[in-house]
């Protein structure tokens with residue numbers, strides 16, 4: 001009976017296990033996870049759960065009994081410390097040796113950490129796990145002075161949660177605007193304006209350099225009152241295990257479009273995988289929920305020897321205050337030469353399209369729904385569009 005081992009018991013890993021069973025795999029599945037919670041989804045940790053709107057029960061990928069019912073040997077609180085490729089086995093923190101026929105790495109990513117005077121004080125908070133979210137939730141009391149380091153997605157979603165709880169929030173961001181790397185300056189400014197309208201102060205061009213009781217000191221020399229410092233400065237792939245096993249690693253575990261690593265019978269998916277993306281024509285590492293949701297199953301099929309070409313249009317969503325949005329594609333600076341809007345930016349109901357040489361490379365629907373599939377089709381088609389039709393909300397997207 002073959003044994004498939006999955007390292008990393010989160011969304012990608014749990015979905016891979018589910019797909020193995022759905023596709024009829026009747027061998028052993030061992031799902032190893034360093035955390036003590038069973039697999040859960042992280043988006044609510046900076047949104048509904050952090051705001052106190054969602055119960056903890058709603059974040060789990062599967063009900064508690066699902067793993068036993070489906071013959072998935074879920075071992076929690078277990079870190080894999082090494083992969084012995086010669087023996088086709090993994091070694092765990094509890095000194096077990098687990099042999100595999102196929103191995104999937106879904107070890108995800110970890111928050112980048114700050115390192116400066118005071119950065120190890122209890123008031124310095126990160127956000128990746130349920131426990132982190134609970135700590136933020138406890139800290140965000142009315143009147144708490146919060147400094148957020150980083151105007152990326154995590155920084156801005158926690159900012160929205162803190163403001164919704166009547167905290168005073170200052171965001172420090174070394175770049176000249178919010179979400180620069182993620183969306184570019186045009187749409188980054190839309191999010192900065194949204195937060196300013198909710199009473200948030202931004203200090204662009206400044207970073208935190210010290211945390212003292214009651215204040216954060218910035219690189220510009222400002223002393224910003226702070227009870228807590230929330231750090232949202234990005235995440236790094238958990239690829240050290242793969243690297244020490246001699247797999248090819250470069251900003252994540254390198255895979256082909258079938259999510260196969262350079263090691264025989266070893267696959268990778270989710271945040272940790274830096275995969276060749278046929279549609280984009282390059283390798284990408286996508287830290288998005290949808291990539292874990294779909295990448296885990298794609299890797300599972302690949303492990304079963306089914307033909308896999310994993311090339312979804314990258315998809316991301318965010319909720320901040322009363323703004324809900326979905327974004328398809330990767331609109332980072334340098335990958336587009338024009339932004340076209342459709343709908344009303346003043347009313348915050350619009351679609352933004354990023355174009356490169358007349359073709360849509362990314363699109364974001366803001367408080368406009370049921371259009372993301374059409375946006376993804378436009379991106380996938382890579383055809384030149386008529387800009388005035390693209391901007392006209394009366395013309396259905398498939399007809400632009």
Ligand SMILES: Cc1cc2nc3c(=O)[nH]c(=O)nc-3n(C[C@H](O)[C@H](O)[C@H](O)COP(=O)(O)OP(=O)(O)OC[C@H]3O[C@@H](n4cnc5c(N)ncnc54)[C@H](O)[C@@H]3O)c2cc1C
Nearest residue numbers: 008010011012034042043080108109270271287288289292
């Ligand atoms: C607060 C927050 C909010 C987010 N919101 C959104 C959102 O709104 N929209 C969106 O698209 N995306 C969002 N994301 C991103 C999304 O959650 C991630 O892309 C997704 O969690 C990636 O899943 P994964 O299974 O690949 O990895 P992870 O969720 O990182 O899980 C990896 C797991 O592997 C474990 N692990 C690592 N190394 C080992 C080892 N050696 N042995 C055993 N276990 C190990 C880790 O402990 C972890 O449990 C958010 C992320 C966070 C943190």
